[in-house]
Amino acid sequence: MGALSSYRMRLERKRLQIRAARKRFELTEVVNRTKAIKKGDVLAFTTLRNEVVRLPYFLQYYRQMGVVHFIMVDNGSDDGSREYLADQPDVSLWTTTHSYKKSRFGVDWLNGLQRRYGHEHWCLVVDVDELFIYPFCDTRPIGALTDWLDSSDVRSFGAMLIDMYPRGPIEEQLYRSGQDPLEITSWFDSGNYTIRKNHKFLNLWIQGGPRARAYFYDEPDKAPALNKVPLVKWQRGYAYASSTHMLVPRGLNLVYDEWGGEKASGCLLHTKFLNTFADKSEEEMDRGQHYADSFEYKAYRDGLQADTSLWCKWSEKYINWRQMEILGLMSKGNWA
Amino acid sequence: MLVHTAMDRAASVARHWASSGCPVVIHIDKSVKRAQVKKLKEALVDHQNIKFCKRHKVEWGTWSLVAATQSAAEMMLKEFPLVRHVYLASGSCLPLRPVNELQDYLASRPRTDFIESATTNDVPWTIGGFDQERFTLRFPFSWKKRRKLFDWYVRFQRRLGYKRRVPPGMVPHLGSQWWCLTRETLQAILEDPERQMYDRYFRRVWIPDESYFQSLARLHSQNVESRSLTLSKFDFQGKPHIFYDDHLQLLRRSDCFVARKIWPKADKLYSSFLSNDPSVTKNAEPNPGKIDRLFSKAVDRRVRGRSGLYMQSRFPRDGFENGKTCAGYSVFEGFTELFEDFETWLFKVAGGRVHGHLFHPKGVQFSGKEAFYNGALSDSAALRDAAPSSFLTNLVWSTRGERQCFQFGPGDEQGVSWFMATDSNAQISVISGAWAVPLFKSSNNFSFIRREAAALQKIEAQHLDILRSQYTNARVRIWTMADFILNPMEPLQIIIDEIAPRGRHRLTEAPKMADLTGFGQFLQDLKNQGMHPYLMGDFPVGDDPRSRPKPGRRPYLVKSTDV
Numbered sequence: 001m002g003a004l005s006s007y008r009m010r011l012e013r014k015r016l017q018i019r020a021a022r023k024r025f026e027l028t029e030v031v032n033r034t035k036a037i038k039k040g041d042v043l044a045f046t047t048l049r050n051e052v053v054r055l056p057y058f059l060q061y062y063r064q065m066g067v068v069h070f071i072m073v074d075n076g077s078d079d080g081s082r083e084y085l086a087d088q089p090d091v092s093l094w095t096t097t098h099s100y101k102k103s104r105f106g107v108d109w110l111n112g113l114q115r116r117y118g119h120e121h122w123c124l125v126v127d128v129d130e131l132f133i134y135p136f137c138d139t140r141p142i143g144a145l146t147d148w149l150d151s152s153d154v155r156s157f158g159a160m161l162i163d164m165y166p167r168g169p170i171e172e173q174l175y176r177s178g179q180d181p182l183e184i185t186s187w188f189d190s191g192n193y194t195i196r197k198n199h200k201f202l203n204l205w206i207q208g209g210p211r212a213r214a215y216f217y218d219e220p221d222k223a224p225a226l227n228k229v230p231l232v233k234w235q236r237g238y239a240y241a242s243s244t245h246m247l248v249p250r251g252l253n254l255v256y257d258e259w260g261g262e263k264a265s266g267c268l269l270h271t272k273f274l275n276t277f278a279d280k281s282e283e284e285m286d287r288g289q290h291y292a293d294s295f296e297y298k299a300y301r302d303g304l305q306a307d308t309s310l311w312c313k314w315s316e317k318y319i320n321w322r323q324m325e326i327l328g329l330m331s332k333g334n335w336a
Numbered sequence: 337m338l339v340h341t342a343m344d345r346a347a348s349v350a351r352h353w354a355s356s357g358c359p360v361v362i363h364i365d366k367s368v369k370r371a372q373v374k375k376l377k378e379a380l381v382d383h384q385n386i387k388f389c390k391r392h393k394v395e396w397g398t399w400s401l402v403a404a405t406q407s408a409a410e411m412m413l414k415e416f417p418l419v420r421h422v423y424l425a426s427g428s429c430l431p432l433r434p435v436n437e438l439q440d441y442l443a444s445r446p447r448t449d450f451i452e453s454a455t456t457n458d459v460p461w462t463i464g465g466f467d468q469e470r471f472t473l474r475f476p477f478s479w480k481k482r483r484k485l486f487d488w489y490v491r492f493q494r495r496l497g498y499k500r501r502v503p504p505g506m507v508p509h510l511g512s513q514w515w516c517l518t519r520e521t522l523q524a525i526l527e528d529p530e531r532q533m534y535d536r537y538f539r540r541v542w543i544p545d546e547s548y549f550q551s552l553a554r555l556h557s558q559n560v561e562s563r564s565l566t567l568s569k570f571d572f573q574g575k576p577h578i579f580y581d582d583h584l585q586l587l588r589r590s591d592c593f594v595a596r597k598i599w600p601k602a603d604k605l606y607s608s609f610l611s612n613d614p615s616v617t618k619n620a621e622p623n624p625g626k627i628d629r630l631f632s633k634a635v636d637r638r639v640r641g642r643s644g645l646y647m648q649s650r651f652p653r654d655g656f657e658n659g660k661t662c663a664g665y666s667v668f669e670g671f672t673e674l675f676e677d678f679e680t681w682l683f684k685v686a687g688g689r690v691h692g693h694l695f696h697p698k699g700v701q702f703s704g705k706e707a708f709y710n711g712a713l714s715d716s717a718a719l720r721d722a723a724p725s726s727f728l729t730n731l732v733w734s735t736r737g738e739r740q741c742f743q744f745g746p747g748d749e750q751g752v753s754w755f756m757a758t759d760s761n762a763q764i765s766v767i768s769g770a771w772a773v774p775l776f777k778s779s780n781n782f783s784f785i786r787r788e789a790a791a792l793q794k795i796e797a798q799h800l801d802i803l804r805s806q807y808t809n810a811r812v813r814i815w816t817m818a819d820f821i822l823n824p825m826e827p828l829q830i831i832i833d834e835i836a837p838r839g840r841h842r843l844t845e846a847p848k849m850a851d852l853t854g855f856g857q858f859l860q861d862l863k864n865q866g867m868h869p870y871l872m873g874d875f876p877v878g879d880d881p882r883s884r885p886k887p888g889r890r891p892y893l894v895k896s897t898d899v
Contacts, residue, residue: 136580136582139580139581139582140580140581140582141601143601144580144599144601147578147599148578151575151578152573152575158648158649159648160647160648189711189712190711190712190734191710191711191712191713191730191731191733191734192711192712192713192714192719192730193647193726193730194722194723194726194727194730195646195647195648195651195723195726196723197651204648204651206648207722210712212714212719213708213712213714213716213719216719217714217716217718217719218716218718219718220716220718220719220722221722227648255648255649256648256649256650256651257638257641257649257650257651257652258651258652258653258656259652259653259656260639260640260641260650260652260656260657260658261637261638261639261640261641261650262637262638262641262642262645262647262649262650263638263649263650264649265647265648265649312707312708312712313706313708314708314709314710314711314712314713315712316712328642328645328647328733329647329648330647330648330649331637331641331647331649331650332634332637333634333637333638333649334571334572334634334635334637334638334639335634336577336630336631336633336634
């Protein structure tokens with residue numbers, strides 16, 4: 001990489017930071033408990049809108065994993081999400097009614113908050129419908145992973161998005177608040193992902209999965225990106241460039257090995273396709289606040305009206321992280 | 337015992353040693369905060385046999401670690417005259433077996449020094465490239481803090497051809513930093529009249545904690561047992577593997593005396609092993625084999641990975657795949673055109689999975705005409721063509737354990753040609769020119785056929801050039817159609833034997849060949865139209881081919897790889 005391209009990346013990074021600083025004025029503090037954060041704590045950062053049904057399990061899942069504090073941005077919920085979160089002892093909450101799209105899908109808001117509160121902490125940026133798994137997550141808390149990454153001088157940890165779906169139509173099974181969404185959306189695609197390298201940001205661009213085969217089978221380029229780097233030992237100068245798909249400085253995107261070996265990686269189980277999804281896609285279509293002019297939601301809605309089942313004969317049923325590692329979707333790397 | 341972090345764990349381990357009757361001398365790193373030191377000392381104040389030695393500021397890879405060890409060892413010998421063996425441990429070491437078992441073990445070997453030490457020529461463990469050089473160059477700069485200066489100074493010395501002289505009489509040895517020496521040996525090392533000289537020498541050696549005691553023990557010991565009683569495994573970067581709660585059973589079965597490094601928050605390990613409960617182990621010789629395997633597998637995974645796997649954390653560059661796909665597969669070109677119902681026949685004789693044209697422009701022809709296949713691969717042509725080689729690697733990866741066979745030809749998307757040709761797992765068999773048979777059978781008007789034939793011939797010629805290139809690693813066999821039909825059984829037998837080597841039975845039933853009456857005339861007609869079909873070989877007009885039993889020629893093998 002030449003000096004010029006490095007300099008361009010630097011400008012890009014500065015631009016994103018200024019943008020994040022500006023967008024911070026859009027946020028109103030609801031409750032700030034960040035004083036309770038101690039050195040070495042793992043923090044979670046989340047943007048959400050109308051997710052009160054999912055929140056109890058989300059918080060329980062990550063608390064159990066060892067996440068100590070949640071820093072959340074509520075984007076104009078009207079279903080009680082804000083009130084619910086404000087009551088949680090380990091949540092710091094900001095709220096805004098500004099445009100999700102104009103804050104680049106929440107990234108600017110979170111970049112600003114991470115810059116302020118995430119410095120020198122391992123930060124996990126996840127959506128409410130994403131469940132993070134990593135090697136040995138059933139026996140070791142997330143602190144074991146971050147300690148190991150620290151001792152290996154690794155600053156970022158990749159976790160690919162795996163779309164989970166139920167067997168049968170999406171709206172068939174009802175999700176109860178507090179329930180493990182994987183009880184319903186327990187199926188996934190194990191081997192239809194394609195990978196390309198993005199030479200500008202050095203990250204891998206992964207596409208595929210059920211959304212690609214069901215909604216984008218004739219326009220594969222438009223299929224959503226699945227590569228993510230959700231766990232980063234944050235430093236003030238860092239910024240997410242596009243959702244959690246890639247970061248600047250771009251060295252943080254090198255979560256893969258190019259010489260034949262495997263680095264350790266995890267998965268984000270994306271439990272979006274619950275019965276709540278049907279209502280949501282109507283609403284989100286009206287708001288038009290999503291990626292590529294809600295192209296995805298449009299495709300889902302068209303799909304939903306016909307046949308909403310993503311399940312096929314070759315779908316795999318989720319068991320645990322070891323299964324994901326055997327299937328080659330994630331890796332233990334040299335962590336044993 | 338060398339301590340620098342996780343004071344509370346160090347304290348509980350020290351208490352365990354001390355209350356089991358082993359005096360402990362603790363060296364606390366000078367960079368540890370005063371409050372923490374005070375807390376540690378207070379926590380251990382009730383133990384008469386725990387002492388604290390002079391503190392040094394310890395930095396990894398430098399002499400300070402040896403200096404700290406020397407101070408602690410001197411104090412141990414001076415303060416506790418009854419000590420027979422001295423065990424060097426760290427704050428993150430954990431005794432796995434009851435301490436009295438270790439005491440018995442050492443008591444029955446009173447003159448043995450347990451210290452791993454090998455000469456540099458004989459060990460491959462050194463990481464970072466300095467094996468002999470760590471003893472012949474000077475390393476005054478910190479590797480962690482002043483990397484550039486460190487590297488520059490190493491290069492500088494190499495260019496000068498500078499070499500230090502190793503102290504006479506001493507042979508440099510390397511080994512694990514964690515040893516257990518007898519009082520006599522340790523005393524001899526510390527009270528050596530030449531110690532000043534040795535110390536001066538080792539001050540500038542790279543990572544002296546792995547060589548100082550190891551080399552000097554060879555001078556003074558009567559009986560060196562070259563192994564460490566501490567179970568400590570290193571990964572490919574030279575940093576120790578860490579043990580967690582889920583290693584409990586593995587550690588129990590290892591029968592090692594002490595393990596490091598333990599994750600400080602591994603509560604279950606600490607509570608289970610700091611018990612001196614004899615039922616934990618079975619008083620056997622240490623046997624770390626299982627743990628060795630676990631960790632060497634981990635290193636292998638990190639360094640070599642699983643061949644044929646492309647995923648979010650393994651995306652090898654060209655040439656570093658270590659196997660482009662994960663298993664063998666067979667590609668048939670021209671067979672379905674020449675033979676009727678070839679796929680059924682192939683499945684009967686070879687088994688595995690026989691697909692149609694996977695790269696057909698209209699869509700993927702999976703076996704059984706399925707819309708989805710293993711791994712939920714879709715039959716959509718657009719999805720496949722967005723990344724044709726990914727499609728193939730995904731298919732082969734998802735069907736591990738079952739051989740995949742598929743048809744290919746000039747009518748298919750050619751995007752994977754190079755990938756298959758350079759993949760040593762591919763077995764590619766080509767009957768060149770067989771694409772003419774369906775055209776010969778078709779009832780389209782002749783000018784269309786002529787155009788089509790010209791296009792297909794051009795594509796196939798390019799494809800054959802790729803298969804014959806010097807970069808080809810696949811097992812490629814090419815016959816012209818004319819050659820093949822003279823004696824189809826022999827080449828078929830060779831291909832099938834390769835696919836199913838255990839079968840090894842003679843083929844009895846040949847696939848049924850298409851009726852080629854008039855094919856020679858058809859080719860002549862093409863020639864008359866100015867299109868010259870040459871890939872199929874020679875078909876004289878009027879001499880229509882029939883299956884004639886005739887000893888055929890050996891197949892034309894372009895390039896073979898080891899099977």
